[in-house]
Amino acid sequence: MIYCGSILGLHSVGIEIHKDLCDLQNEISISSNVKYEIINSDSNSIEYMRLGLGNTMIFISALPELGEMLAYGIMNQFIKNKEKLSKVGITLMGSHTHRKYSRDKSKWGWGKFIDDFELKIVECLSLPSSRTLDEKRNTKFVHDP
Numbered sequence: 001m002i003y004c005g006s007i008l009g010l011h012s013v014g015i016e017i018h019k020d021l022c023d024l025q026n027e028i029s030i031s032s033n034v035k036y037e038i039i040n041s042d043s044n045s046i047e048y049m050r051l052g053l054g055n056t057m058i059f060i061s062a063l064p065e066l067g068e069m070l071a072y073g074i075m076n077q078f079i080k081n082k083e084k085l086s087k088v089g090i091t092l093m094g095s096h097t098h099r100k101y102s103r104d105k106s107k108w109g110w111g112k113f114i115d116d117f118e119l120k121i122v123e124c125l126s127l128p129s130s131r132t133l134d135e136k137r138n139t140k141f142v143h144d145p
Contacts, residue, residue: 002036003028012036013051015043048062048079059091064109067093071110074119090119 002025005012016022022040029036039046058074060067071092078088094108107114107121114121118139 002038003034006034006036013039015039015041015046016044022041022105044077048074048077049084054087056088057091058088059093062095064092064094064113068113071113072116075113079117089122094124 002012002014006029014025016025016038017040019040022038025036025038028034029038060071060074062070071090075090092108092110092113094110108124113119
């Protein structure tokens with residue numbers, strides 16, 4: 001996502017907890033000459049205020065069963081600082097296919113999260129994906145303003 005954002009001329013910042021993935025993304029940025037910033041940190045503990053965010057779109061690049069904890073942590077930080085972070089949207093990566101023990105089978109796996117924060121779905125796109133081996137259909141990307 002950060003690569004695509006940079007190609008579109010957006011200031012793109014990625015937060016990645018795994019150092020090896022940060023190193024790989026930095027190598028891609030250098031070799032492709034597509035500039036973006038990678039921060040090696042836990043996205044639930046980073047101080048978003050220090051990033052100087054404005055008119056920001058957050059992309060949760062994890063399916064619901066893996067990204068739920070991450071999404072709740074990030075949203076709680078934005079709520080805590082909502083007077084300074086009021087122009088922030090979120091994009092969630094959803095799934096048509098639910099695993100046997102998936103807790104939430106509504107709104108592509110994000111129904112409870114969307115309801116808990118009273119989010120409004122602005123748009124839902126289906127894009128080709130190979131994120132998971134059992135995903136036979138496209139991946140849903142759900143946008144909230």
